[in-house]
Amino acid sequence: xxxxxxxxxxxxxxxxxxxxxxxxxxxxxxxxxxxxxxxxxxxxxxxxxxxxxxxxxxxxxxxxxxxxxxxxxxxxxxxxxxxxxxxxxxxxxxxxxxxxxxxxxxxxxxxxxxxxxxxxxxxxxxxxxxxxxxxxxxxxxxxxxxxxxxxxxxxxxxxxxxxxxxxxxxxxxxxxxxxxxxxxxxxxxxxxxxxxxxxxxxxxxxxxx
Amino acid sequence: xxxxxxxxxxxxxxxxxxxxxxxxxxxxxxxxxxxxxxxxxxxxxxxxxxxxxxxxxxxxxxxxxxxxxxxxxxxxxxxxxxxxxxxxxxxxxxxxxxxxxx
Numbered sequence: 001x002x003x004x005x006x007x008x009x010x011x012x013x014x015x016x017x018x019x020x021x022x023x024x025x026x027x028x029x030x031x032x033x034x035x036x037x038x039x040x041x042x043x044x045x046x047x048x049x050x051x052x053x054x055x056x057x058x059x060x061x062x063x064x065x066x067x068x069x070x071x072x073x074x075x076x077x078x079x080x081x082x083x084x085x086x087x088x089x090x091x092x093x094x095x096x097x098x099x100x101x102x103x104x105x106x107x108x109x110x111x112x113x114x115x116x117x118x119x120x121x122x123x124x125x126x127x128x129x130x131x132x133x134x135x136x137x138x139x140x141x142x143x144x145x146x147x148x149x150x151x152x153x154x155x156x157x158x159x160x161x162x163x164x165x166x167x168x169x170x171x172x173x174x175x176x177x178x179x180x181x182x183x184x185x186x187x188x189x190x191x192x193x194x195x196x197x198x199x200x201x202x203x204x205x206x207x208x209x
Numbered sequence: 210x211x212x213x214x215x216x217x218x219x220x221x222x223x224x225x226x227x228x229x230x231x232x233x234x235x236x237x238x239x240x241x242x243x244x245x246x247x248x249x250x251x252x253x254x255x256x257x258x259x260x261x262x263x264x265x266x267x268x269x270x271x272x273x274x275x276x277x278x279x280x281x282x283x284x285x286x287x288x289x290x291x292x293x294x295x296x297x298x299x300x301x302x303x304x305x306x307x308x309x310x311x
Binding site: 024025026034037038041042045046049052053054056057068072075076079080082083086087090094186189190192193196197199200201204205207209 | 216219220223224227230231234237238240241242247250251254255257258261262265266269270275277278281282285286289290293294296297299300301302
């Protein structure tokens with residue numbers, strides 16, 4: 001008598017435990033996000049390394065970028081969005097749902113602004129004659145690698161913006177908790193982190209001097 | 210330490226990391242306008258990018274608070290990144306002939 005339901009169904013000498021300590025002491029959802037981030041790092045690294053091989057092995061690699069204003073603005077916006085995401089997660093941890101939603105939506109707005117600036121830049125390059133397979137300055141590989149890498153990043157930003165809005169609203173409605181917002185925050189910081197490598201290698205090394 | 214003081218300390222730490230990241234990003238832009246060889250430029254930019262990524266990982270993604278996870282992420286990623294470097298000799302061969310060939 002006096003035993004709980006769990007003690008009755010699982011013998012005390014069993015090698016299994018109902019309350020097994022989670023891997024690295026973090027919740028399963030967070031661990032899943034870290035595994036996704038590790039896999040996605042390999043994806044982006046694969047793209048950037050392949051880009052490096054091609055750039056190094058191609059003599060007529062173009063250097064078409066003249067202005068860094070748009071790029072600097074995009075970088076500033078994305079870095080700032082990481083800070084606003086941190087504020088959102090902090091507010092969620094404090095249990096302030098309205099404030100957490102506000103910061104999450106500000107982060108999403110920064111993501112939208114970043115994507116619009118990115119698309120504007122793409123349109124200007126397309127108008128100059130740069131497509132996936134050819135450009136007026138040199139090897140056609142440049143367009144293929146540029147659009148692939150920046151496109152993959154833009155896809156991540158777009159997906160992140162959608163997730164920010166959905167998770168933010170569901171958190172406000174009480175369907176998600178602060179952990180869910182923190183897991184999404186990890187993803188958003190990762191998108192920011194990838195940009196730190198895309199900027200120097202895809203843009204700045206191809207500045208016209 | 211009270212919860213409010215802890216929150217304020219965490220906010221100021223995040224703000225400091227954010228400013229560092231902005232400065233480092235600025236440094237990358239400055240490097241892009243230096244009159245140095247592409248190899249030197251690449252190396253300098255890579256060093257700055259790795260510092261930026263480390264700051265983001267440690268403080269924004271809170272890996273500094275979980276040493277086990279930090280080692281897991283670092284070891285796995287470093288292994289994958291090193292494994293991707295096997296093709297560089299071929300990349301050089303395409304532009305300047307078989308390396309070390311007479």
